[in-house]
Amino acid sequence: MCRIAVFMGSASDEELVRPCLEVLEQLHIPYFVTVTSAHRTPERTEELMRGLEEKGAQIFICAAGMAAHLAGAVAARTLKPVIGIPLAASPLGGMDALLSTVQMPPGFPVATVALDKAGARNAAWLAAQILALSDAEIAERFAAARRDMQTAVLRAAEKIEQAYGPQWNKD
Ligand code: RP5
Numbered sequence: 001m002c003r004i005a006v007f008m009g010s011a012s013d014e015e016l017v018r019p020c021l022e023v024l025e026q027l028h029i030p031y032f033v034t035v036t037s038a039h040r041t042p043e044r045t046e047e048l049m050r051g052l053e054e055k056g057a058q059i060f061i062c063a064a065g066m067a068a069h070l071a072g073a074v075a076a077r078t079l080k081p082v083i084g085i086p087l088a089a090s091p092l093g094g095m096d097a098l099l100s101t102v103q104m105p106p107g108f109p110v111a112t113v114a115l116d117k118a119g120a121r122n123a124a125w126l127a128a129q130i131l132a133l134s135d136a137e138i139a140e141r142f143a144a145a146r147r148d149m150q151t152a153v154l155r156a157a158e159k160i161e162q163a164y165g166p167q168w169n170k171d
Contacts, residue, residue: 004127005057006033007045007074009064009087016087017063019117023124027141029131032057038069045070049077059127062110063120065089068097071110083126084110085119 004024008017017033024031032052036045049060060078062071063085071084084101088094094115102112111126113119125142132139 001030001056002032002052003029003056003131004031004059004061005049005052006031006061007036007048007063007070008033009035009037009062009068009070010089011035012089013063013065013087016116017085017120020061020063020085020120020124023121024127026145027124027128027138029124029128029138036070038064038073039067042073045073046077049074053078053080059083059130061085061123061127063087063123064101065094065097066100068100071101071112072104072108075104075108075110081127081130082110083123084112085123086112086115088115 006017006020006024008014013035021031021033032055034048036048038045058080060071060074060080060082061084062074062082064070065087066089068084068086071082075082086094086097086101088097090096098112098115101110104110113122113126128138128142132142
């Protein structure tokens, strides 16, 4: 079974998309990932979508740079949630992809996350939150991961405070 379909517009996007896959693996969420382009292979994109929806895909995550049409093109063809990751892949530094991904017309939303690796990670976290609404195991793994992140912040705070001392009551 495949809960999440991850599309990237080009193999050149792989490095920026990998953190998304790492989070999905951390949460044990089954996914299918491939390269498909809204512009270069529109028919393949549509065929893939159909096949993956039949195999149980519930959410599409689409990453693309430049005139990033992939997430919007997928949103146009499904009732399922679509999460878009804009990538900085041109001299415009990702503003092109960000606006192309986020500015969807009413009724065809693309939940647009931040650019590049940070966005890739949050795409997976957001997809996990959506699945967690009806999947108690994913909800528990998500909650545990959040607790780990909070523990990491507290440990870091302790280390920094120990290194620099209590500044506010030195007088
Ligand atoms: C987009 O164009 C892709 O998502 C990629 O970010 C960008 C450049 O693609 P390549 O020319 O490297 O294949 O469609």
